[in-house]
Amino acid sequence: MAFDYNGKVPEPDAEITKLENQIVAAQSSSLTALTSQMGKLNVKGKGGKGGKGGNAAPPSDMLTQFPPRPAYGSNGRPVTLWANYFKVNLKLDTFYKYTMNTKKVASASKPESKKGAKAGTGEKEVKGRELLFVVKAVLAKLLEEDKKFVGATEFKDALITLKPITLSANPMTVQVPRSEGSDEMVSYTVEFHGPNEIRVDDMKNYLTSMADGPAGADAISFPRFPEVVDAINIILGHKPRSDHIKTAAVGSSRFFPFGDDKIIKELNQNWRALAAARGYFQSSRLATGRVLLNANVTHGVFRLSGPMTQIFDGLEIRAASKGDNMAMRKLRAFAKFLPKTRVWYNFKTAEGKTVRRGKAIRGLANWSEVAKKGKTMAHPPKFDANWEYGGPKNVQFWIDGDKGGRYVTVYDYYKQKYNLNLKDYPLLDLGTEQKPFTYVPAEMIEIQPGQVIKASLTMDETTAMLDFACRSPYSNALSISTASRQVLELDDPSLENFGVSVDKHLLTVQGRVLNAPTVVYLNNQRKTTDVRPLGGAWNMRSVRVYKPGKKIERWTWVNLSLRPNAPTIGRDVVLAYGKFLVGMGIAINETPLAPPQEVIAYNADLDKIFAWLQNNGIQLFVIILSEKDTSGVYAKIKQLGDCTYGVHTSCVVGRSFGKGSPGYFANVGLKVNLKAGGVNHRLKDEFSILKDGKAMIVGYDVTHPTNLPLKKGASEPPSLVGFVSSIDGDLGQWPALSWEQTSRQEMLSSKLTEAFMLRLDTWSKHNGGRYPDNIIIYRDGVSEGQFSLVLNQELPSIREACRKKYSPQFQPKITLVVSVKRHQTRFYPSSTDEMSKSGNIVNGTIVDRGVTQTRYWDFFLTAHDALQGTARPAHYTVLLDEIFRPKFGTKASDELERLTHELCYLYGRATKAVSICPPAYYADIVCERARAHRPEWFEQKDVDSQTETTGGAPSTVGRQVHVNLRDSMYYI
Template sequence: MEKEAGGSPPLSMPINVKPELTVPNHSIISRRGFGSSGRSISLLANHFKVSVNAKDAVFYQYSVSITSEDNRAVEGKGIGRKIIDKLYQTYSSELAGKRFAYDGEKSLYTVGPLPQNRLEFTVVLEGSFAKREIGSPGNGGSPAASSKRSKRSFQSKTFKVEISYAAKIPLKSIALAFKGVESEHNNQDALRVLDIILRQQAANRGCLLVRQSFFLDDPKNFTDVGGGVTGVRGFHSSFRTTQGGLSLNMDVSTTMILTPGPVIDFLKANQNVQEPRYIDWVKAKRMLKNLRVRHELRKMEFKIIGLSEKPCNQQYFPMKVKNGDSANGEPQTVEITVYEYFTRHCGIELTYSAYLPCLDVGKPKRPNYLPIELCSLVSLQRYTKALSSMQRASLVEKSRQKPLDRMRTVTDALINYHYDDDSVLSACGVSIEKQLMQVDGRILETPKLKVGNSEDCFPRNGRWNFNNKTLWKSTSIERWAVVNFSARCDTSQISRDLINCGRRKGIQIGRPYTLIEEDPQSRRGSPLARVEKMFEQIISKLPSEPEFILCVLPERKNSDIYGPWKKKCLSDFGIVTQCISPFKINDQYLTNVLLKINSKLGGINSLLAIEDSRHIPLIKDTPTIILGMDVSHGSPGRSDIPSVAAVVGSLYWPLISRYRASVRTQSPKMEMIDALFKPLANGNDDGIMRELLVEFFRTSNGRKPKQIIVFRDGVSESQFSQVLNIEVEQMIKAYQHLGEVDVPKFTVIVAQKNHHTKLFQASGHENVPPGIVVDTKIVHPRNYDFYMCAHAGMIGTSRPAHYHVLLDEIGFSPDDLQSLIHSLSYVYQRSTCAMSIVAPVCYAHLAAQQMGQFMKFEDLSETSSGQGSMTCAGPAPVPELPRLHKNVANSMFFC
């Protein structure tokens, strides 16, 4: 930490509010050059070179409108593709034999024009299609009507298809993009057409399509992850413009599906019960709604709309039967149970499902019941809910691949799918090489670290340790306590081991003031009640507020205690806390815990040597704040959960290893951070940037940042301009609101891990070494981006970080910027290895995740009236997060 020479800095940044200045409009910069430092290495990338022989080819885009006989619009990619396929089979000559690239919805593409700009066709689909559309109820909701419906399902259906010209998309726009020539046609349009061709191929093979990934219904690609969920391995494929020309990026991809098979087996696995009698049918109804099932006897598919109110042997429905005794012989309607119908009239012996609810596959007012044991879940139905920690761990364990295996898998897939044989690709002269692309990389020099007593530490293979070393700046702990929510841990032994390990690392830890065990009676209470009871004991047993509390959680991961405990400590009382849930306690485990504790209490575990000597280029001479920004969203399917935006800012300039976080909630699923500048009615600013700027000023001897380096995580390429023109604009306004006339210089970098480029050594036997950077051939033809693999991948295949430099007013050289980013991967205080992405981004993610837990338990503990504040005027305002207590607000509580 910076020495306090020259007196204590003022407590806050002086404010002299002036009228706001005009905020400049920024645009994404072009590449300014290439790096040259480091040792050269030859690598392979999962890109395949694409050649385009017919560069003059032009895609013609047509709008497609499909209506049924009653003039209703037909929607749905499955039916759309069937209709267009039938259209081509029926009217090929009228279309001059041209093949289509159809997106399954509203757009169709051809190479060259169709005979006319507007065409209308009548398409007749036979019954094989209609089988999948079955599920409409029969007479009185009777299962008996199923046989009649199966006959009607083979009747033909007629559709009207209108095709009208929309636009031309020349393929040469891609070639012009390589040269940096502006074109009236966006090259992304041409790339999108090429990607649609790949998707159409996959759809024709019966694949599940998820954006640019596709998944084949092949059990050898399935892996069970528990809870009725299966991971299915497929492939991502997309065309990309790069410095080396057009390439096809192919990668192994995984998505989640519901485990196909008997519905009852799925429900037992999903709810983790052994017998059907233990199934919670309220949960089952929510889970099954809208899923597709296959009637195993009639080999037909239906969509579930709900469950019957009564068991199969008590659920009656009206059924028409012939009555030979009646005078006119007309059928009569009788009430019969679903169980009786299938056993007596269909000759099917039902076993366990007689006492279970039936599946309702009809319509809301006209039910159609099927016994659950006769139905199986159709394969390739996506599971979009969040995975549990156990499922996630299982998926990672079972889906990882060594580099050589991944290289072979991707190359084999490219060969087996015969992309070159596609008629539309052939028409525009596209051919794809079958070998991984060779690229030149560089291995950057590993940063040197400083630990205790100014001792040098030299990481090897991206890793280091504190064996026989002390921490660079250690804290001392005098007033502390241990609380134990776990019935199986010996807290006295844990505290002794922690004290001994701490002393070896330079942390002086006194004996804990008290060890508090949870009252066994309290364990039956809610998480919030258990935390309240524990704090009652803390207050009664401690004479004064502790500076630190070690909290032993119950054994299972992601304990419900965590959120209430963190809120109570950090928000209500301002006490630093560390949670542990130990299975095996050894020196390495305790060292990792101490790294977190030391960081939270104001210490620094290790420091970059260039920080210690204050030799960081372009930062050492000009006050510079480094920001890491991330937004955490609710789990999939929960659109009511607010998003949590977190920004961390560096402190104690010229250091780049200490950070402070500011966190806010915002509207669900909103990616742009809207609270960077938040003016209030009284003229004050309650935004994120004000907090970070004031604290930077306080810790940096009264220096105001003249340079701001922003690392933004979690945004896609389509959102880059928004980062510059929404978020950077807010930062400038916040700075101006503090009375500053001279706007600081910005360098804005987007850090992406969610991409599909992988780097390999030529042998493929090991991952690429740490410190790899690639800024040629597979990067963007004009924009300033590069790939960096700062970490050592020990398991599976390493994924490099993809950095996009959107703005650089500071003026870094490529080497200086890459060196800074590489160094920032080594300042993550809670670890002794280089991170795969810069530490400020990791910290922002941790801060958002941890403070998001504050609301998680409150949502669970509130009654439904908490969500009943929706009014006709619109949705309720986004609830605000509790603010951190002033005692911990400036700490690295998130470590």
């Protein structure tokens, strides 16, 4: 059934709803027992600084399970939604899995290069496209030996079969062409390990009961049955992966069509031969009573494909001499992304046979390369004078002949041999590092489709990419329900061989719409006044900030020109800005201090300017940028202000700031008040868990280096941690900490203990010297497979911090929630009556059933009103709960959902609800600011690379925020 707002919408599966209710009811007994167990930990006595009584430190081995769902939430208006899931039907109860170990057999005549060999073995690793062809040969041979063979693979090392296979030989030997179209064959050995029995029936039984059973009752295990889910994903992904020309498979879950159904947009802004492509994500997931397939629209960046002549024409690229600056700029940009591009080289043999051979491009024919590497050659290529990237008439190569050989231009050679009149396109080098300078004209080259590329997009390319990717929710839902099935081949008859089928209609689920809270400001008489959000947003008309921060006595400004003769903003606009901030209720002197000079250039000595600020006691420095910064000046400003000199900085764009718009002034003013320690707004109704002023909320996140241009051997940048916490019941101030840790390490080290202790002291300083009784933590960004690591590796560091700060008789209660935005679940309104202006579900929509597992406590929340595209809900999963269940019992779900939802209205620098709760949001911003503090790592451009090292790091690594700003929201 196609997706249709006007058609009849099926109700959520009544049998699944019944099963969900039965399972959650059965868990109530364990909930009662757990509550009783935790109640026994509550002791009376003097306690510690945290209060008169509390709970003693829990046993170290107490956490053996994730907390069960206390009940499904009930608050809010019911609403039926579409979800981007299909039901997966499984008829069979058992699969078998083999692991394949592939090795290349070295030839006596052509021994394999040891480049890329596994350490200590001298054996070259078989991977990528080479491995794909080997596995295809293996499948063909298995089918040849057994005509009834049924198998599926991800074309790497896993093979799923219906029954154990009988091998005539193990290892098996197969032969594959050395390159696409080549007649020369290369031998490989493939050794099979297994089979491992995949018990699908055990998973089915689990889904209808959600009981872990004796084997898993005493262990934290999530996700459940990963080997079965992995097998289903391999089966479903096998067919679209099998034709690598028609469909490009990226990673384990993304598929892009490159046949007649391809949908691409060329990103020609910078001549880099890139294209945005639309494809589909798929991944199977377990839910109560059933297996679901999560399908979504996805986008990726690929190399342009097709005849090289068409690509050159589209980019308006021709061979050019060094004096043609624009042409050279195009060529350099194009040349940078060309190496390793897979192409088809189309040529004729001496017998007149047309051959299409797969090759990898080394680059454009380049005079500089010849100058470097051609010195040892007897007859290196020759370029015409002043030609960096030569065309057919500008480059000569040596050919042997009866009279000893001679140089001939590429143009003349192809004219004489093939009767081709070559145009002045740049020549392509199809050589290797060992044998470079095999020059081929563009007329004989075709770039193969589906080559994904990891690239940091420029601002123009990003804008074009977003324009292409941003579609209405209806368009995405319609594509998922129709086109995705063709690309992912979900209706292919071969799935029936495994007893697998996928329902044809999207899933419907039951959601609820929560009421928006009322926010509070001060009016012009400095009395509290209520403001009611509408559509997740409100305005500050006729109101002031709820609480001003420390008064900014001394502030100043400067125009920073990022290009010569850029327009500047006059003093009158700055004075109007100061007056506006005072009118907002912000504690600031209306008139700024005059700067030494009102206009400075992008290459000015910023250190000298910041030293002047520090010497003159400036508390706030407003930098008016002539345009959006793309040169790294912003990072330099934040590095100097936040870390070196301890001065708050506020960067504004001159074009917007100069208009004097109240909306723009107010938006910047909110950030200024937060930097000064103020509270912009609060909620009218306090959360029940926060009413007594004894709760602290924490958020932390880790960001990892991605898409950075590193030379071979260069050390990789560190991962960065952002940590924030509340200081009082207003929940308006969230001071931050950040630090480095091992690159790509997600779990926090023991440094978390130190950070937690510091923030407990900060909370204590603002709350009469006592420590919080309750600590609610939002841990951002970890995957399901890392949930147990959070409890086993990070929670002990938090417990250790509490043991050091509290008395032995009193320890705080902790609830730990993981928040995730990077997932593929989407919901769509089933009726125009329940639709936002952008066609999305309305803000405040929450879903905790239908696509979840009853055994675990999680929910999807769309707190914000998405203005364009499809709204992405935040996904929250409770890993530990010592607060809500003991206090609220079966209403714990409603209380936690309400807290999380209403927190989204407390994001201090906006007058709207945000998509993820502020503790997680702020932690993410802290990580981004930490990147700005380390421009030597994270501000690299595509044309630059890190200094080549053997493991050393730039000398400025490890910057810390200045002591003056450490307890502030400097990052906002």
